[in-house]
Amino acid sequence: MSITYNDLMQVDLGRLETAVSDWKKAVTHLKQLETDARDGLKKKSDRARWEGVNAGVTRGFVDKTAKEFADLRTEANSIFQVLDDAHRELEALQKGVRTLTNEAKDKGYTVQDNGNGTVSVGVQPQPGADAKDGKDDTKQDRQRYADSITGKVAHANDIDLSTKLALKRAHGSDPHNAGHAKYGSLDDAQVERALELAKRREDMTDRELTELNRLLRHNGREKDGEFATEFFEGLGGPRQTLEFYAAMSIDGTDDNASKTRLAGVQDLQKYMGHALANATDPYTPQSVKGDRQHLPSWWGAEFRRLGTQEIEWERGMWSKPYGYQVLGGLLRYGNYDPAFLTPIAEHVTQLHQDDPHRFMSSRPAGSDDRYGFNPSGKLGSGNDPLNSVLEALGHSPEAAEQFFTEKPTAYNEDGTIKSGEKTDFKSYLDLFTKKDFEWTIDTNSQHVLADEEATKNALNFGPNALGHALEAAATGRPYDSNTVDPSVKHSEAQAKLVHDIVEKFTKNPDLLTHNMNGNLEEEKTGPLYALRDSLGNISADYIGDFQRSMYLESSDSKTFPVNGAAADLEYGNAQEFLGLVGQDPDAYNAITSAQQAYTTNVVHEFLQAEGKDLTPEDSARVGDLVAPGAAIAGIMSNSRADAIYDYHTASNKEFNEAAADNAKWVNRIVGLGTGAIPAPFSVAGEPVNWLTEDVTESVLKSINKDTTDEAELSAGKEYSEGRKAAVDASTVAITTYFSNHEEIDTKTREAIERSVRTQAGVSHSDGAQWNSSGDGT
Numbered sequence: 168m169s170i171t172y173n174d175l176m177q178v179d180l181g182r183l184e185t186a187v188s189d190w191k192k193a194v195t196h197l198k199q200l201e202t203d204a205r206d207g208l209k210k211k212s213d214r215a216r217w218e219g220v221n222a223g224v225t226r227g228f229v230d231k232t233a234k235e236f237a238d239l240r241t242e243a244n245s246i247f248q249v250l251d252d253a254h255r256e257l258e259a260l261q262k263g264v265r266t267l268t269n270e271a272k273d274k275g276y277t278v279q280d281n282g283n284g285t286v287s288v289g290v291q292p293q294p295g296a297d298a299k300d301g302k303d304d305t306k307q308d309r310q311r312y313a314d315s316i317t318g319k320v321a322h323a324n325d326i327d328l329s330t331k332l333a334l335k336r337a338h339g340s341d342p343h344n345a346g347h348a349k350y351g352s353l354d355d356a357q358v359e360r361a362l363e364l365a366k367r368r369e370d371m372t373d374r375e376l377t378e379l380n381r382l383l384r385h386n387g388r389e390k391d392g393e394f395a396t397e398f399f400e401g402l403g404g405p406r407q408t409l410e411f412y413a414a415m416s417i418d419g420t421d422d423n424a425s426k427t428r429l430a431g432v433q434d435l436q437k438y439m440g441h442a443l444a445n446a447t448d449p450y451t452p453q454s455v456k457g458d459r460q461h462l463p464s465w466w467g468a469e470f471r472r473l474g475t476q477e478i479e480w481e482r483g484m485w486s487k488p489y490g491y492q493v494l495g496g497l498l499r500y501g502n503y504d505p506a507f508l509t510p511i512a513e514h515v516t517q518l519h520q521d522d523p524h525r526f527m528s529s530r531p532a533g534s535d536d537r538y539g540f541n542p543s544g545k546l547g548s549g550n551d552p553l554n555s556v557l558e559a560l561g562h563s564p565e566a567a568e569q570f571f572t573e574k575p576t577a578y579n580e581d582g583t584i585k586s587g588e589k590t591d592f593k594s595y596l597d598l599f600t601k602k603d604f605e606w607t608i609d610t611n612s613q614h615v616l617a618d619e620e621a622t623k624n625a626l627n628f629g630p631n632a633l634g635h636a637l638e639a640a641a642t643g644r645p646y647d648s649n650t651v652d653p654s655v656k657h658s659e660a661q662a663k664l665v666h667d668i669v670e671k672f673t674k675n676p677d678l679l680t681h682n683m684n685g686n687l688e689e690e691k692t693g694p695l696y697a698l699r700d701s702l703g704n705i706s707a708d709y710i711g712d713f714q715r716s717m718y719l720e721s722s723d724s725k726t727f728p729v730n731g732a733a734a735d736l737e738y739g740n741a742q743e744f745l746g747l748v749g750q751d752p753d754a755y756n757a758i759t760s761a762q763q764a765y766t767t768n769v770v771h772e773f774l775q776a777e778g779k780d781l782t783p784e785d786s787a788r789v790g791d792l793v794a795p796g797a798a799i800a801g802i803m804s805n806s807r808a809d810a811i812y813d814y815h816t817a818s819n820k821e822f823n824e825a826a827a828d829n830a831k832w833v834n835r836i837v838g839l840g841t842g843a844i845p846a847p848f849s850v851a852g853e854p855v856n857w858l859t860e861d862v863t864e865s866v867l868k869s870i871n872k873d874t875t876d877e878a879e880l881s882a883g884k885e886y887s888e889g890r891k892a893a894v895d896a897s898t899v900a901i902t903t904y905f906s907n908h909e910e911i912d913t914k915t916r917e918a919i920e921r922s923v924r925t926q927a928g929v930s931h932s933d934g935a936q937w938n939s940s941g942d943g944t
Contacts, residue, residue: 170324172280172316175264183254190247245337245350252353253330260323264316271312276305284320288313307830325385329357354394357382362401365411369418376431380438387442392451393460395442400462405469410480412439413493416540433542437500444501467507470494471514471582488540489526491515495555496540502645503559505566512556512570514578516595519553523605526551539611546628547609554609554632561635561646571595571640572660596664599633600671600678606630606694627697634701641665642708646701651835656731657709665709665734668702672747673740679747685815703754706745707761707832709734714765714795716741727769727795742802746938749806752817752825757832759803760866763896764836766796767862770900781911783918790926793897797927800896801934804873804889819874826870833863865899868892890931897927
């Protein structure tokens with residue numbers, strides 16, 4: 168029977184602590200008995216000069232008795248070690264669940280046990296509370312609590328099941344024979360079981376695969392890396408790791424595999440990937456054993472050597488994948504250390520440069536597209552390792568930054584460094600943005616070339632993955648992370664990379680153009696248009712730098728602060744770049760959300776600093792603060808109209824639907840703050856004040872209003888609604904402050920609001936005109 172939320176909340180772990188103490192004492196006593204039996208009884212028996220049948224029987228009995236005392240101590244010590252670990256981990260989980268529960272209740276939430284190991288978090292109705300027109304702004308926050316609590320309950324269940332199995336094995340099935348399995352920790356028992364299951368490979372039942380995934384899920388990412396390291400060492404080495412994963416991924420993605428099996432190998436890909444990242448991290452903290460648990464560095468070199476070799480897990484296989492195709496499936500999950508991942512990413516990229524179809528020649532044709540070493544199915548079947556390592560970089564910010572900002576290292580065929588040689592390109596950004604760089608169609612479908620739309624989608628797998636890698640490199644966080652961590656600042660290298668990205672694409676706008684034969688029939692679609700959403704996310708993360716560039720603010724401006732090192736974007740480049748990128752609905756949403764949140768931060772910073780000393784004469788100064796954001800809004804309005812009416816690549820509906828995700832960027836930018844506003848988010852992304860709700864609602868309204876129909880377009884009024892939306896959004900930056908500071912007199916409020924409305928309208932027109940002047944280029 169599985170542990171439930173109520174079980175974990177209510178269980179008295181003091182009884183388990185007592186049991187741990189008792190077994191510790193038993194180990195001490197049995198150790199003394201073992202010593203006495205070995206050094207006393209057995210030595211005397213060995214020295215005795217017995218003769219006859221009785222002598223042989225007696226000496227054998229004494230030897231067996233002495234051994235049994237040793238076995239009893241071994242068994243007792245195993246039980247003690249397992250229970251001690253279980254108690255420590257359960258105690259931490261119980262404390263975590265109780266803390267989360269109290270936090271949720273303090274917010275007016277209710278936590279309900281669903282009885283199956285999961286919980287639901289609801290809202291306790293508050294009498295007289297504002298229902299916000301029926302909108303539930305707490306849904307995302309409540310789900311975060313539900314997921315966190317459910318995850319801890321699941322981990323407790325894993326510990327319970329693993330402990331029961333370990334105790335059973337330590338005791339054995341023979342009541343007259345002690346000392347069976349020997350464990351120095353609960354981890355030892357869990358690794359033993361995981362390896363026992365792994366040895367069955369394709370013969371694992373679905374239930375056994377679920378058990379292996381459970382063990383990897385809850386132990387593979389433990390901070391000390393002990394479980395992960397011992398698991399991969401137990402598999403035998405890099406080759407055996409590849410053979411095991413290859414066999415399992417192909418078994419689970421075969422045409423005849425059930426949905427349950429496919430789901431099982433999808434989980435295996437994810438949990439093994441995270442475990443490999445953990446095991447190859449040389450900076451894991453000290454384990455309970457007092458050492459650092461990680462795989463030796465030669466594992467990375469061996470993976471590189473095996474990357475270009477065929478991997479065979481069954482004798483006589485006809486179609487054999489290369490090592491990098493198999494490894495790539497694992498690398499797609501986990502935050503990898505640069506020392507391990509960057510050399511692999513460089514080697515794969517250089518192999519691709521030499522022969523883009525090198526790995527694709529071994530792919531199986533004619534199978535369902537779920538076949539491959541990427542059971543997740545995200546961005547390809549896993550045949551092209553370039554897509555895989557770019558996705559790996561997207562989850563590994565340090566490695567991605569190193570990959571894109573440091574001088575490339577040349578590698579030999581076998582993954583060793585070419586001593587004294589250089590690559591024929593200066594940077595990987597330069598390499599990937601060459602107009603003749605060839606991306607592959609990473610799919611197994613035999614009819615993909617006959618389907619033009621499917622071919623286009625498949626050719627976007629690589630550019631999408633490249634975008635994810637650039638995001639991680641530029642922002643210092645995994646591309647799909649929603650965590651708000653104010654301690655993560657842009658480094659000099661990251662800021663320089665963003666400067667280079669902006670310059671690169673403004674000089675080569677045709678790389679990003681997306682055209683569906685609208686009013687610009689001569690315009691071709693660029694090979695990298697699919698990464699515009701990632702470039703939009705990078706722009707949002709560097710929104711302070713983009714705001715600085717709009718009206719030539721100084722690079723050391725205190726009024727418009729940046730998050731760490733400054734990117735020093737060139738005035739014209741920044742405008743053109745935003746115009747190119749903003750044609751993508753997701754990028755448009757990210758930039759719009761970030762600029763409104765940033766503008767609100769800047770305005771609140773100024774108003775807070777001035778306080779009660781605000782006068783109507785300050786209105787012009789506040790108007791200046793909203794001007795850059797309004798100019799960006801103007802660029803976005805023009806870009807949106809371009810996409811809809813010139814390039815025919817998106818509709819108003821698509822732009823509006825993308826806005827549903829605006830809270831992420833509002834949360835992130837407001838959460839980072841500018842100093843005056845207390846960060847309303849913990850590093851886990853927890854909202855704790857009203858500001859984000861107001862800004863999120865304002866963004867949603869402005870995006871929905873920023874529309875243009877064909878009648879307005881022909882009448883030259885294409886930005887009238889967008890202009891009004893920008894004015895309204897800028898005003899919100901003021902009203903959100905005034906609503907919480909009633910000490911500001913009415914005359915001052917009116918003067919500031921008037922100035923903000925005027926300047927926002929003017930600057931929106933500026934931005935739209937700047938971008939419009941470059942249309943069609």
